[in-house]
Every structure is written in C-alpha cells, then in structure tokens.
Amino acid sequence: MFKAPKPSSAAVAVNLVELVALSNSARQLRLRPRAARARHGGQYISRMRGRGMEFDESRLYQPGDDVRNIDWRVTARTGKTHSKVFREERERPVLISVDARQPMFFATKGRFKWVQAARLAGLLAWTTHQAGDRVGGEIHAEAGFAEFRPSHGKQTVLRFIKSLVDVEPSAGVGGAPQSMEKAFRRMRRTAHPGSLVLFISDFRGFDEASERQLAHIARHNDVLLLHVYDWLEASLPQRGCYRLGDGKRILELDTGKTALRVSYHQQYQQRIERLQKLCRQQHMTWLQCATDDDPALVLRNVFGKGNGS
Numbered sequence: 001m002f003k004a005p006k007p008s009s010a011a012v013a014v015n016l017v018e019l020v021a022l023s024n025s026a027r028q029l030r031l032r033p034r035a036a037r038a039r040h041g042g043q044y045i046s047r048m049r050g051r052g053m054e055f056d057e058s059r060l061y062q063p064g065d066d067v068r069n070i071d072w073r074v075t076a077r078t079g080k081t082h083s084k085v086f087r088e089e090r091e092r093p094v095l096i097s098v099d100a101r102q103p104m105f106f107a108t109k110g111r112f113k114w115v116q117a118a119r120l121a122g123l124l125a126w127t128t129h130q131a132g133d134r135v136g137g138e139i140h141a142e143a144g145f146a147e148f149r150p151s152h153g154k155q156t157v158l159r160f161i162k163s164l165v166d167v168e169p170s171a172g173v174g175g176a177p178q179s180m181e182k183a184f185r186r187m188r189r190t191a192h193p194g195s196l197v198l199f200i201s202d203f204r205g206f207d208e209a210s211e212r213q214l215a216h217i218a219r220h221n222d223v224l225l226l227h228v229y230d231w232l233e234a235s236l237p238q239r240g241c242y243r244l245g246d247g248k249r250i251l252e253l254d255t256g257k258t259a260l261r262v263s264y265h266q267q268y269q270q271r272i273e274r275l276q277k278l279c280r281q282q283h284m285t286w287l288q289c290a291t292d293d294d295p296a297l298v299l300r301n302v303f304g305k306g307n308g309s
Contacts, residue, residue, distance in 0.1 A: 019122040026126035093150035094128040096137035099201035110292030142170040184213035193220035218282035
C-alpha cells in the first residue's frame with residue numbers, strides 16, 4: 001500500500017541502532033503498572049497480576065499477616081495459627097505481538113505507526129530481558145507471521161529487534177484491513193496460562209471474531225493492548241481541501257462538511273470505546289501511543305520505576 005521507506009529516514013524506517021540503544025531507557029521500566037497519569041483520555045489500566053506467586057512455607061502467624069493467607073491445615077494440626085508464605089516466581093513468558101499490516105505504515109505527524117510499534121516492542125523486549133523473564137512473540141502482516149518462542153538471553157532480544165528492522169510494507173491493494181482474528185487465534189495457542197501478552201497495533205479490523213479470541217487469551221493471561229494511532233484517524237482537520245499520498249496515489253480530502261467530520265470522529269470513538277469496554281470486562285490493560293509521542297515516556301507513565309506501584 002505504501003512505498004517502501006528509505007532506511008535513512010527515522011520517521012518511516014525502523015533503525016537497528018536505535019532499537020539496541022533502547023536497552024538504556026528500558027532500565028527505567030518494570031512490567032507492573034502503577035496508577036496511570038495518562039496524557040491521553042480514555043486510557044484504562046487493569047490490575048495486572050505481574051509474576052505469579054508460588055507457595056514457599058508455613059510459619060507462625062505474625063501481626064500484620066493477611067488473614068486470607070492463614071494455613072488452616074497446619075493451624076489445626078499444631079493448635080497454633082500459621083500463615084502461608086509465598087515467593088515470587090523467578091520468571092514468566094512475556095509475548096509481544098506486533099502488527100505489521102499495511103495500515104501501520106502511515107502517519108501525518110511524528111513517525112509511521114509501524115515505527116512507533118517497533119520502538120514500543122523494543123522497549124518491552126529489553127525490559128523483559130532485564131527482569132530475567134523469557135521474551136517471545138510474533139510479527140504479523142498480510143504476508144504471514146514471524147514467530148519467536150519465549151527464551152532467555154540478550155541474543156533473543158537482538159534476533160527479535162532485527163526482525164522488526166527487516167519488516168517491509170506488504171505489497172498489495174488497499175481496502176479494508178484484514179481481521180485480527182488470525183493473529184489472536186495463533187497467540188491463543190502460543191500463550192501458556194500465566195503469560196504476559198502484549199499486543200501492539202492500531203487495531204483496525206478488530207471484529208467480533210477477534211474479540212472472541214482475545215477474550216479467551218485474557219481468561220488465563222495478563223494482557224496489555226497498546227493502541228498506536230495517528231491524529232488524523234481520530235478526527236478530520238477543520239474545513240479545507242487536503243491532499244494525501246502514499247508514493248503511488250494521491251487522495252484529495254474535502255472536510256468542508258461538518259456532518260462528515262462529526263460522523264468520522266464518531267466512528268473512531270465507537271471503535272475505541274468497544275476496545276476499552278472489552279478491557280474493563282476482561283481485566284486487560286489499555287494504553288495509547290500517538291505517532292508523535294515518545295514511546296519511552298508513554299510506557300514510563302504506567303510502568304516507570306520509583307513512582308509508586
């Protein structure tokens with residue numbers, strides 16, 4: 001749909017050096033959200049479980065222990081109140097799904113949605129690695145999928161971000177975006193219960209089939225939906241005639257009719273509200289990043305260290 005970006009342009013192409021350097025910014029993050037201080041309205045932060053907790057031992061009850069953790073079996077056997085002690089699991093799989101379909105290669109401000117998605121994915125991959133968790137995931141486009149099984153190590157992250165750099169826009173005609181159902185269905189098979197699953201997308205083509213698959217994933221995993229968008233997708237500019245191009249075709253856009261602008265914005269809002277409602281119902285985390293945002297700052301507002309949990 002869009003002409004292949006020139007590697008020298010940071011606005012339209014993913015840069016390997018930049019993605020590697022994001023490891024420094026990732027040190028300020030941890031994948032357990034705090035109370036959000038959102039720049040954009042409509043964000044919804046769920047109560048993510050983070051790493052699971054494993055039973056370690058029982059000990060005598062101490063003032064301040066949660067009564068829900070009383071070990072009633074040991075208490076009955078010994079005649080003294082005992083509490084269960086838990087320890088944090090050492091690791092968990094973190095799966096990052098990145099949307100590389102044709103609509104992601106677009107922006108009127110900042111950088112292509114795809115470039116922002118890749119930067120977000122890079123930050124999250126480095127954060128996962130630094131926390132000692134396994135990182136995996138997939139990149140999905142019209143042409144197919146690139147899958148990465150969860151694994152430890154810096155080399156895993158480097159392979160993942162190198163694949164982000166190598167992505168090119170799919171050749172083909174425009175039109176309505178593909179349903180996201182296939183990507184969610186694949187992830188449903190990949191994500192083992194207790195995983196943290198991160199979807200980075202503009203969520204165009206999110207339909208009822210997609211919703212069913214995503215709901216299944218959310219039943220047994222923590223899920224973050226990270227919505228990447230350009231301001232033109234949210235609302236049309238004020239009255240005027242505008243020309244948009246993809247390197248091959250030119251589209252003339254007349255926004256002189258108020259009814260057209262209102263209808264356009266309402267359609268966008270309905271799509272976003274549907275996703276936000278699903279997040280509330282399924283206890284998923286919802287976060288937005290515009291094409292002219294700083295991805296590190298967007299993530300830091302929710303996952304930043306030292307800002308309260």
